Amino acid sequence: MDHSGHGMTMDLPPFTLGRGLHWSADPFFLVACLAGLALYGWGVVRLRRRGDSWPASRTVSYVLGVLTIGLMMCTRLNDYGMVMFSVHMVQHMVISMLSPILVLLGAPVTLALRALPAAGRRKGPRELLLMLLHSRYMRVVTHPAFTIPLFIASLYALYFTPLFDFLMGSRAGHAAMMVHFLAVGVVFFWPIIGVDPGPHRPGYLMRMLELFAGMPFHAFFGIALMMGSTPMVKTFQNPPASLGIDALSDQSAAGGIAWAFSEIPSVLVLIALLFQWYRSEQRQARRKDRAADRDGDKELEAYNAYLASLSAREG
Numbered sequence: 215m216d217h218s219g220h221g222m223t224m225d226l227p228p229f230t231l232g233r234g235l236h237w238s239a240d241p242f243f244l245v246a247c248l249a250g251l252a253l254y255g256w257g258v259v260r261l262r263r264r265g266d267s268w269p270a271s272r273t274v275s276y277v278l279g280v281l282t283i284g285l286m287m288c289t290r291l292n293d294y295g296m297v298m299f300s301v302h303m304v305q306h307m308v309i310s311m312l313s314p315i316l317v318l319l320g321a322p323v324t325l326a327l328r329a330l331p332a333a334g335r336r337k338g339p340r341e342l343l344l345m346l347l348h349s350r351y352m353r354v355v356t357h358p359a360f361t362i363p364l365f366i367a368s369l370y371a372l373y374f375t376p377l378f379d380f381l382m383g384s385r386a387g388h389a390a391m392m393v394h395f396l397a398v399g400v401v402f403f404w405p406i407i408g409v410d411p412g413p414h415r416p417g418y419l420m421r422m423l424e425l426f427a428g429m430p431f432h433a434f435f436g437i438a439l440m441m442g443s444t445p446m447v448k449t450f451q452n453p454p455a456s457l458g459i460d461a462l463s464d465q466s467a468a469g470g471i472a473w474a475f476s477e478i479p480s481v482l483v484l485i486a487l488l489f490q491w492y493r494s495e496q497r498q499a500r501r502k503d504r505a506a507d508r509d510g511d512k513e514l515e516a517y518n519a520y521l522a523s524l525s526a527r528e529g
Contacts, residue, residue, distance in 0.1 A: 239288035240389050247284045251277065254322060257329035268325065272409075276320025282313045287392060296388060298457065299450040303468035307475035309392050310368070314399035315407065315479055319486060323347070323410035353413040358424050361402045365428045368398050369435045369472075373447060382449040402428065406483060408490065418491045425483055432476035439469025 254276055261268050285291065286305045294301040323343070330340035337345075346352060354360055372378050372391070381387035405414040406421045416424070438446075445451045445461045453459050 240292055240385070242389050243283060243287035243392070247280050247288065250280050250322075254280075254320070254325065257322075257325040260329045261325075266328065272320045272325075275316050276322060279313050279316030279318075279320060282308055282316065283396070286313075287389070292388075296382070296385070297450070297453055298459065299447065299461075299464045300467040300471060302450075303471045305392065306395055307471060310395035310399040311475055311479040312482075313396065314403050315482055315486075318400065318403055318407045319409060321409045323412075327411070347411060347413070355401050356405050356412055356414050358405070358414070358416075358427075361398075361405070362424065362428050364398055365402045366431045368395065369431065373435075379448045403483065407486060418487055418494075421487055422484065425480060425487075429476045429480050433473050436469040436471070436473030436476065439472060440466050442466075442469075 254273070258268050258273055286295075286308050291301060291305065295305045296302070326343060327340060330343070331338065333339075333341055378391075381391045404410065405412055405416065406425050408415060408421060442462070442465055445465055447465070450464060451461055453461055453464060
């Protein structure tokens with residue numbers, strides 16, 4: 215049965231969670247996920263052997279982030295994402311908003327900079343990474359003036375133009391779309407989360423403003439899908455009869471998913487930012503206490519001397 219208008223045929227059984235998670239891996243994402251886990255594990259082991267510590271919370275966050283990508287692209291969910299708008303939207307939202315947050319909280323760039331050996335005069339991987347972090351290209355692609363419009367355009371300019379149907383015409387196009395969503399999510403959340411080094415490090419309040427600047431557009435996008443009276447994307451106009459779903463109802467469900475996901479990552483990142491802010495204030499307070507101990511409370515002594523001099527003048 216032609217379900218998408220592209221001549222592709224796929225007869226899938228009704229979707230259930232138990233039957234939907236069969237092995238159906240996208241080769242690119244499978245290799246990328248395994249390589250990402252292996253490299254991160256190598257970095258952690260290298261630090262431990264050197265006697266350095268690495269927070270377990272970062273490792274857990276990174277592994278969960280990679281596993282969410284694998285779940286979306288390396289199981290039968292990926293098959294259903296080709297024929298069901300709602301499942302595709304779950305893939306999109308997780309890969310563009312949840313996976314990047316978890317991966318970035320794992321601080322993979324910081325781990326790489328600490329684990330990779332210095333190459334000396336030659337330019338090794340560590341030196342090339344530092345060059346990239348300090349490059350003009352990185353300053354541009356992580357600047358809010360670039361990331362926020364890109365984050366918004368990835369929704370409207372893709373779903374409401376023929377480009378979406380063209381990419382959905384093949385598995386390679388679908389995978390390329392998901393790579394784009396992941397990359398957009400990473401560059402959007404990187405300066406906001408602020409765990410890894412980068413060219414832009416705004417204050418905590420500014421990060422929160424950047425976070426909430428893009429989220430309402432996700433909600434508007436979801437509402438537009440929910441309120442549509444006709445199918446708005448050709449790819450999902452004719453779902454397979456075996457699924458027993460209505461295209462318009464599935465589109466409405468996809469809109470609800472997009473709307474809900476505008477809230478979930480915002481709360482997750484906000485909690486992380488508040489925790490970072492609290493820890494930053496605690497470190498600053500400890501630094502001030504140590505400085506006072508080193509100075510022997512010289513400020514207090516100077517103030518007492520000033521009061522004494524005033525008393526002497528009056529006398």
